[in-house]
Amino acid sequence: MSTNIAMEQRKRIHPSKFTLWVAIGSMIMMFAGLTSAYVVKRSMPSWTTFEMPHIFWYSTAVMVISSLTMFMALRAFKQRERVKYRSLLTLTAILGVAFIIMQVIGFSQIWATGITFAGSGAGQFLYIIAGLHGIHVLGGVIALIIMFFKAFSTRMRNYNAVPVEVMSTYWHFVDFLWLYLLVFFMLMQ
Amino acid sequence: MSQEVNLHGQSEVITTHEVHHDEHHGHHHKETFITKYIFSQDHKMIAKQFLVTGIIWAIIGGLFSVLFRLQLGYPNESFPFLETILGKWAAGGKIQPEFYYALITMHGTVLVFFVLTAGLSGTFSNFLIPLQVGARDMASPFMNMLSYWFFFAASVLMVSSLFVQTGPASGGWTSYPPLSALGDASEGSKIGMDLWLISMALFVVNSLLGSLNYISTILNMRTKGMSMTRVPLTIWALFFTAVLGVLSFPVLLSGFILLLFDRHAGTSFYLSDIFLASTQKALPNEGGSAILYQHLFWFLGHPEVYIIILPTMGLVSDVMSANARKPIFGYMAMVASMFAICVLAFLVWAHHMFVTGLNPFLGSVFVLLTLLIAVPSAIKVFNWLTTLWRGNLRFTPGMLFAIGFVSMFISGGLTGIFLGNSTLDIHLHDTYFVIAHFHIVMGVSAFFGMFAGLYHWFPKMFGRYMNNTLAYIHFWITLVGAYLIFWPMHYQGFAGVPRRYLDFSGWASFNQFEGLNRFISIVTIVVFAIQLLFVFNFFYSMFKGRRVTTQNPWQATTLEWTTPINPGHGNWEGEIPEVHRWAYDYGKDGRDFIPQTEPVSKTESPEGAH
Numbered sequence: 094m095s096t097n098i099a100m101e102q103r104k105r106i107h108p109s110k111f112t113l114w115v116a117i118g119s120m121i122m123m124f125a126g127l128t129s130a131y132v133v134k135r136s137m138p139s140w141t142t143f144e145m146p147h148i149f150w151y152s153t154a155v156m157v158i159s160s161l162t163m164f165m166a167l168r169a170f171k172q173r174e175r176v177k178y179r180s181l182l183t184l185t186a187i188l189g190v191a192f193i194i195m196q197v198i199g200f201s202q203i204w205a206t207g208i209t210f211a212g213s214g215a216g217q218f219l220y221i222i223a224g225l226h227g228i229h230v231l232g233g234v235i236a237l238i239i240m241f242f243k244a245f246s247t248r249m250r251n252y253n254a255v256p257v258e259v260m261s262t263y264w265h266f267v268d269f270l271w272l273y274l275l276v277f278f279m280l281m282q
Numbered sequence: 283m284s285q286e287v288n289l290h291g292q293s294e295v296i297t298t299h300e301v302h303h304d305e306h307h308g309h310h311h312k313e314t315f316i317t318k319y320i321f322s323q324d325h326k327m328i329a330k331q332f333l334v335t336g337i338i339w340a341i342i343g344g345l346f347s348v349l350f351r352l353q354l355g356y357p358n359e360s361f362p363f364l365e366t367i368l369g370k371w372a373a374g375g376k377i378q379p380e381f382y383y384a385l386i387t388m389h390g391t392v393l394v395f396f397v398l399t400a401g402l403s404g405t406f407s408n409f410l411i412p413l414q415v416g417a418r419d420m421a422s423p424f425m426n427m428l429s430y431w432f433f434f435a436a437s438v439l440m441v442s443s444l445f446v447q448t449g450p451a452s453g454g455w456t457s458y459p460p461l462s463a464l465g466d467a468s469e470g471s472k473i474g475m476d477l478w479l480i481s482m483a484l485f486v487v488n489s490l491l492g493s494l495n496y497i498s499t500i501l502n503m504r505t506k507g508m509s510m511t512r513v514p515l516t517i518w519a520l521f522f523t524a525v526l527g528v529l530s531f532p533v534l535l536s537g538f539i540l541l542l543f544d545r546h547a548g549t550s551f552y553l554s555d556i557f558l559a560s561t562q563k564a565l566p567n568e569g570g571s572a573i574l575y576q577h578l579f580w581f582l583g584h585p586e587v588y589i590i591i592l593p594t595m596g597l598v599s600d601v602m603s604a605n606a607r608k609p610i611f612g613y614m615a616m617v618a619s620m621f622a623i624c625v626l627a628f629l630v631w632a633h634h635m636f637v638t639g640l641n642p643f644l645g646s647v648f649v650l651l652t653l654l655i656a657v658p659s660a661i662k663v664f665n666w667l668t669t670l671w672r673g674n675l676r677f678t679p680g681m682l683f684a685i686g687f688v689s690m691f692i693s694g695g696l697t698g699i700f701l702g703n704s705t706l707d708i709h710l711h712d713t714y715f716v717i718a719h720f721h722i723v724m725g726v727s728a729f730f731g732m733f734a735g736l737y738h739w740f741p742k743m744f745g746r747y748m749n750n751t752l753a754y755i756h757f758w759i760t761l762v763g764a765y766l767i768f769w770p771m772h773y774q775g776f777a778g779v780p781r782r783y784l785d786f787s788g789w790a791s792f793n794q795f796e797g798l799n800r801f802i803s804i805v806t807i808v809v810f811a812i813q814l815l816f817v818f819n820f821f822y823s824m825f826k827g828r829r830v831t832t833q834n835p836w837q838a839t840t841l842e843w844t845t846p847i848n849p850g851h852g853n854w855e856g857e858i859p860e861v862h863r864w865a866y867d868y869g870k871d872g873r874d875f876i877p878q879t880e881p882v883s884k885t886e887s888p889e890g891a892h
Binding site: 106123126140212214221 | 495498499531532549550574577
């Protein structure tokens, strides 16, 4: 009921989409805070660096592909191809989970090389920054699963593209965020 | 094209019964006690929830200050009743040092965050944004409800920290490491500190959810004709506040996350190999920097003071214009100066760190940027004074508090110019001069602005008036009392009296102020008692106050006064009114006021001319 009060007088850009964009600004500030702390801390004594495992290349590829499938899912939704939409949505969620698993593997490899929370160095930042990014991806996966069940619901057919668009924007955002973090970690090594 | 048509047809079908529901908004539809008063999604009810929670917090936070003022005013006396209430924290009727630190920490935390951020922005953003821009509710009423419940959860955790055995956080409201990072460093750095951090993390979520909503409501849900140059200044102020919150609170959250890891996972963000007296051991950490925390903290911490003061600047502008029966002087200058404050807010944080090891050359840049804030602040003060100038003033309680706000803001703002200089700061930092400065310019000013808003919009909130006699007593005693409390502290600060000290009686340099301290403490108790009178007036008037009988009791121009006296969820019965003019057509063409909803007539003088 209340959401409809909002819908009734919507104009310009849809409020949910706009809210997401502002939220993205907010999330960017959080990661900007952390990465600038990383830059400051790098100049401190006894800074140690780390070796980037190869699996991150694969996880990055998975993330980029998932962004692509999300894009195609949105297009399929707008073209009323429900079967295609459902399968692409499922694929995106699976790729998201795969990304998180590969990240965990990658960071366990780094942990195994002796870069832990102890001491001073890149390691501690790495786990926290990547962990926070992982939580953001996980949030996206949960949202995808909810949308997945909604897409299979027989009780209600929804042709409103806004939720899918919001989902898609968020998913591209976490994708770009990871690309930024990857480039940042490599430049800072 | 046919798909488009189909799309619209389909979505109509889906929402039909809900649209039907909407039509009944003005009337009573089925609402249970829980959906109406507890898990409400109506912005007006959420505003009241924030307000009442904020009032409860204000009483708690104020009471803390009374307790530590008792200690400062009467360091050699004992108060057995304190032991009865507080137990071991006041053994022998004297406030214990650990508890004293806990009191000042919680006083700061509670008033800065829980009262003047959530209580203030939460109340007025939620209440006024939809009503003044002409929207039925917030962009996302559900997120709005979540925002309150995150605040509630944060409040519960913070209150619970008062009851743990080792006491609440006691490292100051800024929680600087290493004190806050080491459980062994003090009693308050144990579980109390964890509860503080988690509570604050929830608080950040509350603030973000709220701010996102405020921004998208203001930018996307204004009624027809309500361009951004026609919205009341309150809306602009609340908008800038929300932008500040969205950009700065996440950085604070990052800082807190790193602090939690330092406390529990053995990381060295803020900790280095320091020697700890209580355990007689050196820490295993290396390379951490306590300054890093200060940067992350003050990157929020400084915008935070504008998050506190900007909403009240907006409220005061509107209350003042309506009660001076004059348009606000320099509307665009007001907006531009708020924008300038908003930008500068992010560029001055290091002035809190002049003496903590910051590079002096960097310091000089921050001095310049800090002093620049005086320009927009002075523009605003000038505009308020010129709004009052030759106005047809109505001294309602709201107006008195608005004028009091300007007085406080000038007095407190001037001392900011002293503190903004890094060289003067060498002498003045961490003294009572700082205490006096920020209490007047931020604390008392913000409270005055909030009282102005509460007295002014109380009739809209509850359909009743507050008692005027009690309000006038409240105003005069608070105004005089606030100056009596904080003015002398400037002198103490010049003399070098440091803040956060338990007892000056044995300290030869500063025990000359014993009488003054006692005087300040007595005034504090009186002013606190008067605030309780306000609380009484508030709750009594809510149920027993004089009823509002007209839609527009203050003869104001803004949209909220076009709603029914007790608006339902959805605010307007029937159509949302269209807006034809700005919010400040007072005394135009010989008319006392022209509501925003009245179309511009052909014979009228042009917009902005008076």
